[in-house]
Amino acid sequence: MIVAETERLTLSKFTLEDAPFFLELVNTPHWLKYIGDRNVKTIEDAQNRITESHIKSYNTQGFGFYVLRLKEGDNKPIGTCGLIKRDTLEDIEIGFAMLPENEGKGYGHESSLAVLKLAKESFKLKKVIAITLPTNTASIKLIEKLGLSYQKRVKPFEDDKELLLFAKTLN
Structure with a gap:
């Protein structure tokens, strides 16, 4: 189900059919380095994670x-962007x-703007946060470009x- 569209992307809810893509994504070098190993090693692991995390949320x-998909071509999944409420943090977090x-092509910025719009208009959030490792300079740059302040x-x-x-306060 598509929840938002941008010039180049559609944003849709994860389904179990996205498990092969999710398995690939969570085992990429940058995911493992900056987000961490989620012990998703099989399609079944990916389906379980999608069910227990995304669909539950x-x-x-x-x-x-x-799921971020390119509008042009074969609607291929290229990444993820969205909102999460973590038990250990007070506010809702945006992540990507x-x-x-597909890194460095502006997709993170484009999809994050759409998610921030959803956060404000559809989910009526007053504030969003983002967290990242101090060494993740690309993520910090994008977070700041989106108007979030340290x-x-x-x-x-x-x-x-x-x-x-x-x-960032959403007003």
Whole structure:
């Protein structure tokens, strides 16, 4: 189900049919380096993660992460962008990730603008945050380009890694 469109992309809810793409995405070098190994090693693992994370979020929160597909060509999935409510953070977080061949082409910015519009207009959010490793300069650059401002350092996960937290008021 398509939830938003941009000039070059459609954003749609994950389904179990997206498992092969999701498996590929979560095992890319940048995902593993900057987001972490999610122990998704098989199609079945990917289907379970989609069910337990993405589909559950749609059903409980009304939002989640979306599959980004190119409008031109064969509607190929190229990445993900969306919103997540983590138990360890007070506010709703925006996040994004692309397959390596689609990084640096503006898709993250384009899809994030659409997600921020959904956050404000459809989900009536007043604020969004983003977290990233201090070493993820590409992510920091995009987060700042989206208008989020650095707030503080946080350790929201059990791995005790310190992350940068950015925030933006949606008005």
